[in-house]
Amino acid sequence: MEESAATYDPTHYQRPSVTVDVVIFTLINQELHVLLVQRRHWPFEGYWAIPGGFINMDESLVESARRELAEETGVRDVYLEQLYTFGEVGRDPRSRVISVAYIALISADAQKIRASDESTDVRWFPVSGLPEQLAFDHDQILAYAISRLRSKLEYTTLAFQLLPELFSILELKHIYEQILGEELDKGNFYRKIKESGLLEETQLTREGRGRPTRLWRFRRDRAGEKQFVFRWREDRLSR
Amino acid sequence: MEESAATYDPTHYQRPSVTVDVVIFTLINQELHVLLVQRRHWPFEGYWAIPGGFINMDESLVESARRELAEETGVRDVYLEQLYTFGEVGRDPRSRVISVAYIALISADAQKIRASDESTDVRWFPVSGLPEQLAFDHDQILAYAISRLRSKLEYTTLAFQLLPELFSILELKHIYEQILGEELDKGNFYRKIKESGLLEETQLTREGRGRPTRLWRFRRDRAGEKQFVFRWREDRLSR
DNA sequence: AAAATAGTGTCTTTCAGACATTATAAT
DNA sequence: ATTATAATGTCTGAAAGACACTATTTT
Numbered sequence: 001m002e003e004s005a006a007t008y009d010p011t012h013y014q015r016p017s018v019t020v021d022v023v024i025f026t027l028i029n030q031e032l033h034v035l036l037v038q039r040r041h042w043p044f045e046g047y048w049a050i051p052g053g054f055i056n057m058d059e060s061l062v063e064s065a066r067r068e069l070a071e072e073t074g075v076r077d078v079y080l081e082q083l084y085t086f087g088e089v090g091r092d093p094r095s096r097v098i099s100v101a102y103i104a105l106i107s108a109d110a111q112k113i114r115a116s117d118e119s120t121d122v123r124w125f126p127v128s129g130l131p132e133q134l135a136f137d138h139d140q141i142l143a144y145a146i147s148r149l150r151s152k153l154e155y156t157t158l159a160f161q162l163l164p165e166l167f168s169i170l171e172l173k174h175i176y177e178q179i180l181g182e183e184l185d186k187g188n189f190y191r192k193i194k195e196s197g198l199l200e201e202t203q204l205t206r207e208g209r210g211r212p213t214r215l216w217r218f219r220r221d222r223a224g225e226k227q228f229v230f231r232w233r234e235d236r237l238s239r
Numbered sequence: 240m241e242e243s244a245a246t247y248d249p250t251h252y253q254r255p256s257v258t259v260d261v262v263i264f265t266l267i268n269q270e271l272h273v274l275l276v277q278r279r280h281w282p283f284e285g286y287w288a289i290p291g292g293f294i295n296m297d298e299s300l301v302e303s304a305r306r307e308l309a310e311e312t313g314v315r316d317v318y319l320e321q322l323y324t325f326g327e328v329g330r331d332p333r334s335r336v337i338s339v340a341y342i343a344l345i346s347a348d349a350q351k352i353r354a355s356d357e358s359t360d361v362r363w364f365p366v367s368g369l370p371e372q373l374a375f376d377h378d379q380i381l382a383y384a385i386s387r388l389r390s391k392l393e394y395t396t397l398a399f400q401l402l403p404e405l406f407s408i409l410e411l412k413h414i415y416e417q418i419l420g421e422e423l424d425k426g427n428f429y430r431k432i433k434e435s436g437l438l439e440e441t442q443l444t445r446e447g448r449g450r451p452t453r454l455w456r457f458r459r460d461r462a463g464e465k466q467f468v469f470r471w472r473e474d475r476l477s478r
Numbered sequence: 479a480a481a482a483t484a485g486t487g488t489c490t491t492t493c494a495g496a497c498a499t500t501a502t503a504a505t
Numbered sequence: 506a507t508t509a510t511a512a513t514g515t516c517t518g519a520a521a522g523a524c525a526c527t528a529t530t531t532t
Contacts, residue, residue: 014296015254018326018337057253057335061326085324085339087257087300096296098257098337100324170484188522190485195520210483211529409511427495429512449510450502 016096021052023145044135109164255335260291283374344400
């Protein structure tokens with residue numbers, strides 16, 4: 001009750017620990033990946049876990065998340081969004097831990113990313129091939145992060161955060177397919193994305209095996225202006 | 240970093256306090272109301288605040304929210320949803336407080352609700368007539384709760400939580416209008432809600448001044464089955 | 479010329495929105 | 506009959522979906 005808060009004496013109450021966990025997504029070879037770290041000690045020794053750590057008393061939650069992100073990947077200035085706060089009693093065997101989970105999207109060309117595939121204890125996993133069982137309740141956190149990413153994709157410009165500065169429309173389509181887990185019609189995709197006015201055409205092209213592809217840039221100025229609704233098939237919402 | 244968590248010694252870290260705040264919505268006279276409590280002590284003495292309190296070490300976050308809710312209103316078995324976690328450094332002048340905010344929807348016929356309009360320190364406010372300035376960052380929390388309620392209304396069956404067991408379709412429409420803050424077309428509303436298959440017709444009617452109105456029941460069994468998308472006008476999403 | 483990839487055009491269906499009409503009660 | 510409220514019907518325009526077609530490159 002609010003009354004008890006007003007007469008609050010800090011020494012009276014036991015306090016839980018508070019951590020921030022960051023589910024870090026990126027695209028590697030056009031495929032959606034997540035960064036996981038392997039635990040070295042009890043509990044869940046050897047298990048893969050979502051990177052995270054305790055908050056400092058002088059930093060806000062987002063600041064904590066940014067710090068974790070920088071420590072794990074060396075990347076700054078990325079899209080960060082609070083996902084959910086997990087606070088079941090037994091979720092950490094050591095003590096009562098409340099964990100505020102964040103989602104981070106790293107653009108594909110921010111590949112100054114430290115954590116590499118080679119490293120034994122920090123690694124990018126494709127979402128299609130995750131480890132069987134993660135530490136703590138991290139399976140649950142990760143599953144929720146992925147489902148949130150899917151649904152937000154439909155009514156935000158979030159997918160662009162994952163792309164490099166320049167990209168082709170078919171690459172963008174590919175990301176949507178990756179995350180939604182379903183094929184999209186090429187023509188309809190072209191139509192809709194162009195009508196949106198979110199893309200700026202460049203004079204650049206990229207060569208391939210067939211016809212070269214035109215490169216586009218995301219118009220960040222227009223992003224906030226008008227919410228972009230990318231709703232391909234209503235029934236997808238039911239998943 | 241995860242490594243530091245593994246070697247964690249509880250005495251090393253200072254811990255913040257964790258509270259749960261519950262934004263409680265209900266319908267009174269067909270209008271959306273929120274429950275607020277008036278603070279008796281420093282800080283923010285005399286200001287209205289969202290009810291909440293410290294979590295206990297042996298209860299999960301939702302359990303804390305349910306307890307607060309029961310303490311404040313005496314109501315059980317309601318819809319509860321986690322809203323957001325607020326953790327700015329200076330949000331509580333007494334100490335570092337992380338607050339996990341929840342939304343509660345109380346059905347209109349659960350009016351065994353204790354807190355009454357008469358009471359001086361606990362009161363229902365219509366969302367159209369809230370106090371000017373709330374305690375702490377509660378303005379922000381409340382604004383966010385209302386906006387979340389609005390947007391969730393469009394793709395969930397959430398509005399039904401606010402209604403009594405039996406209701407007319409026009410009452411339902413009225414709730415949508417209340418929460419969305421805009422008029423809806425009667426015919427289109429009838430069409431859409433009936434197509435959804437979410438309502439079960441009863442043989443009951445209610446008398447009024449004109450033609451009596453048919454009463455319906457919400458089909459909770461179908462609620463999960465198929466996500467209900469109630470999207471009236473796309474441009475509303477931009478708010 | 480064939481294969482490969484990029485990009486456009488068009489027809490159909492679906493559905494939201496607007497609005498007119500009918501139904502059933504009280505006065 | 507008039508008023509009041511409830512409920513249904515219908516027309517239209519916009520946009521999603523399906524799919525055929527054209528364009529530009531390499532081999």
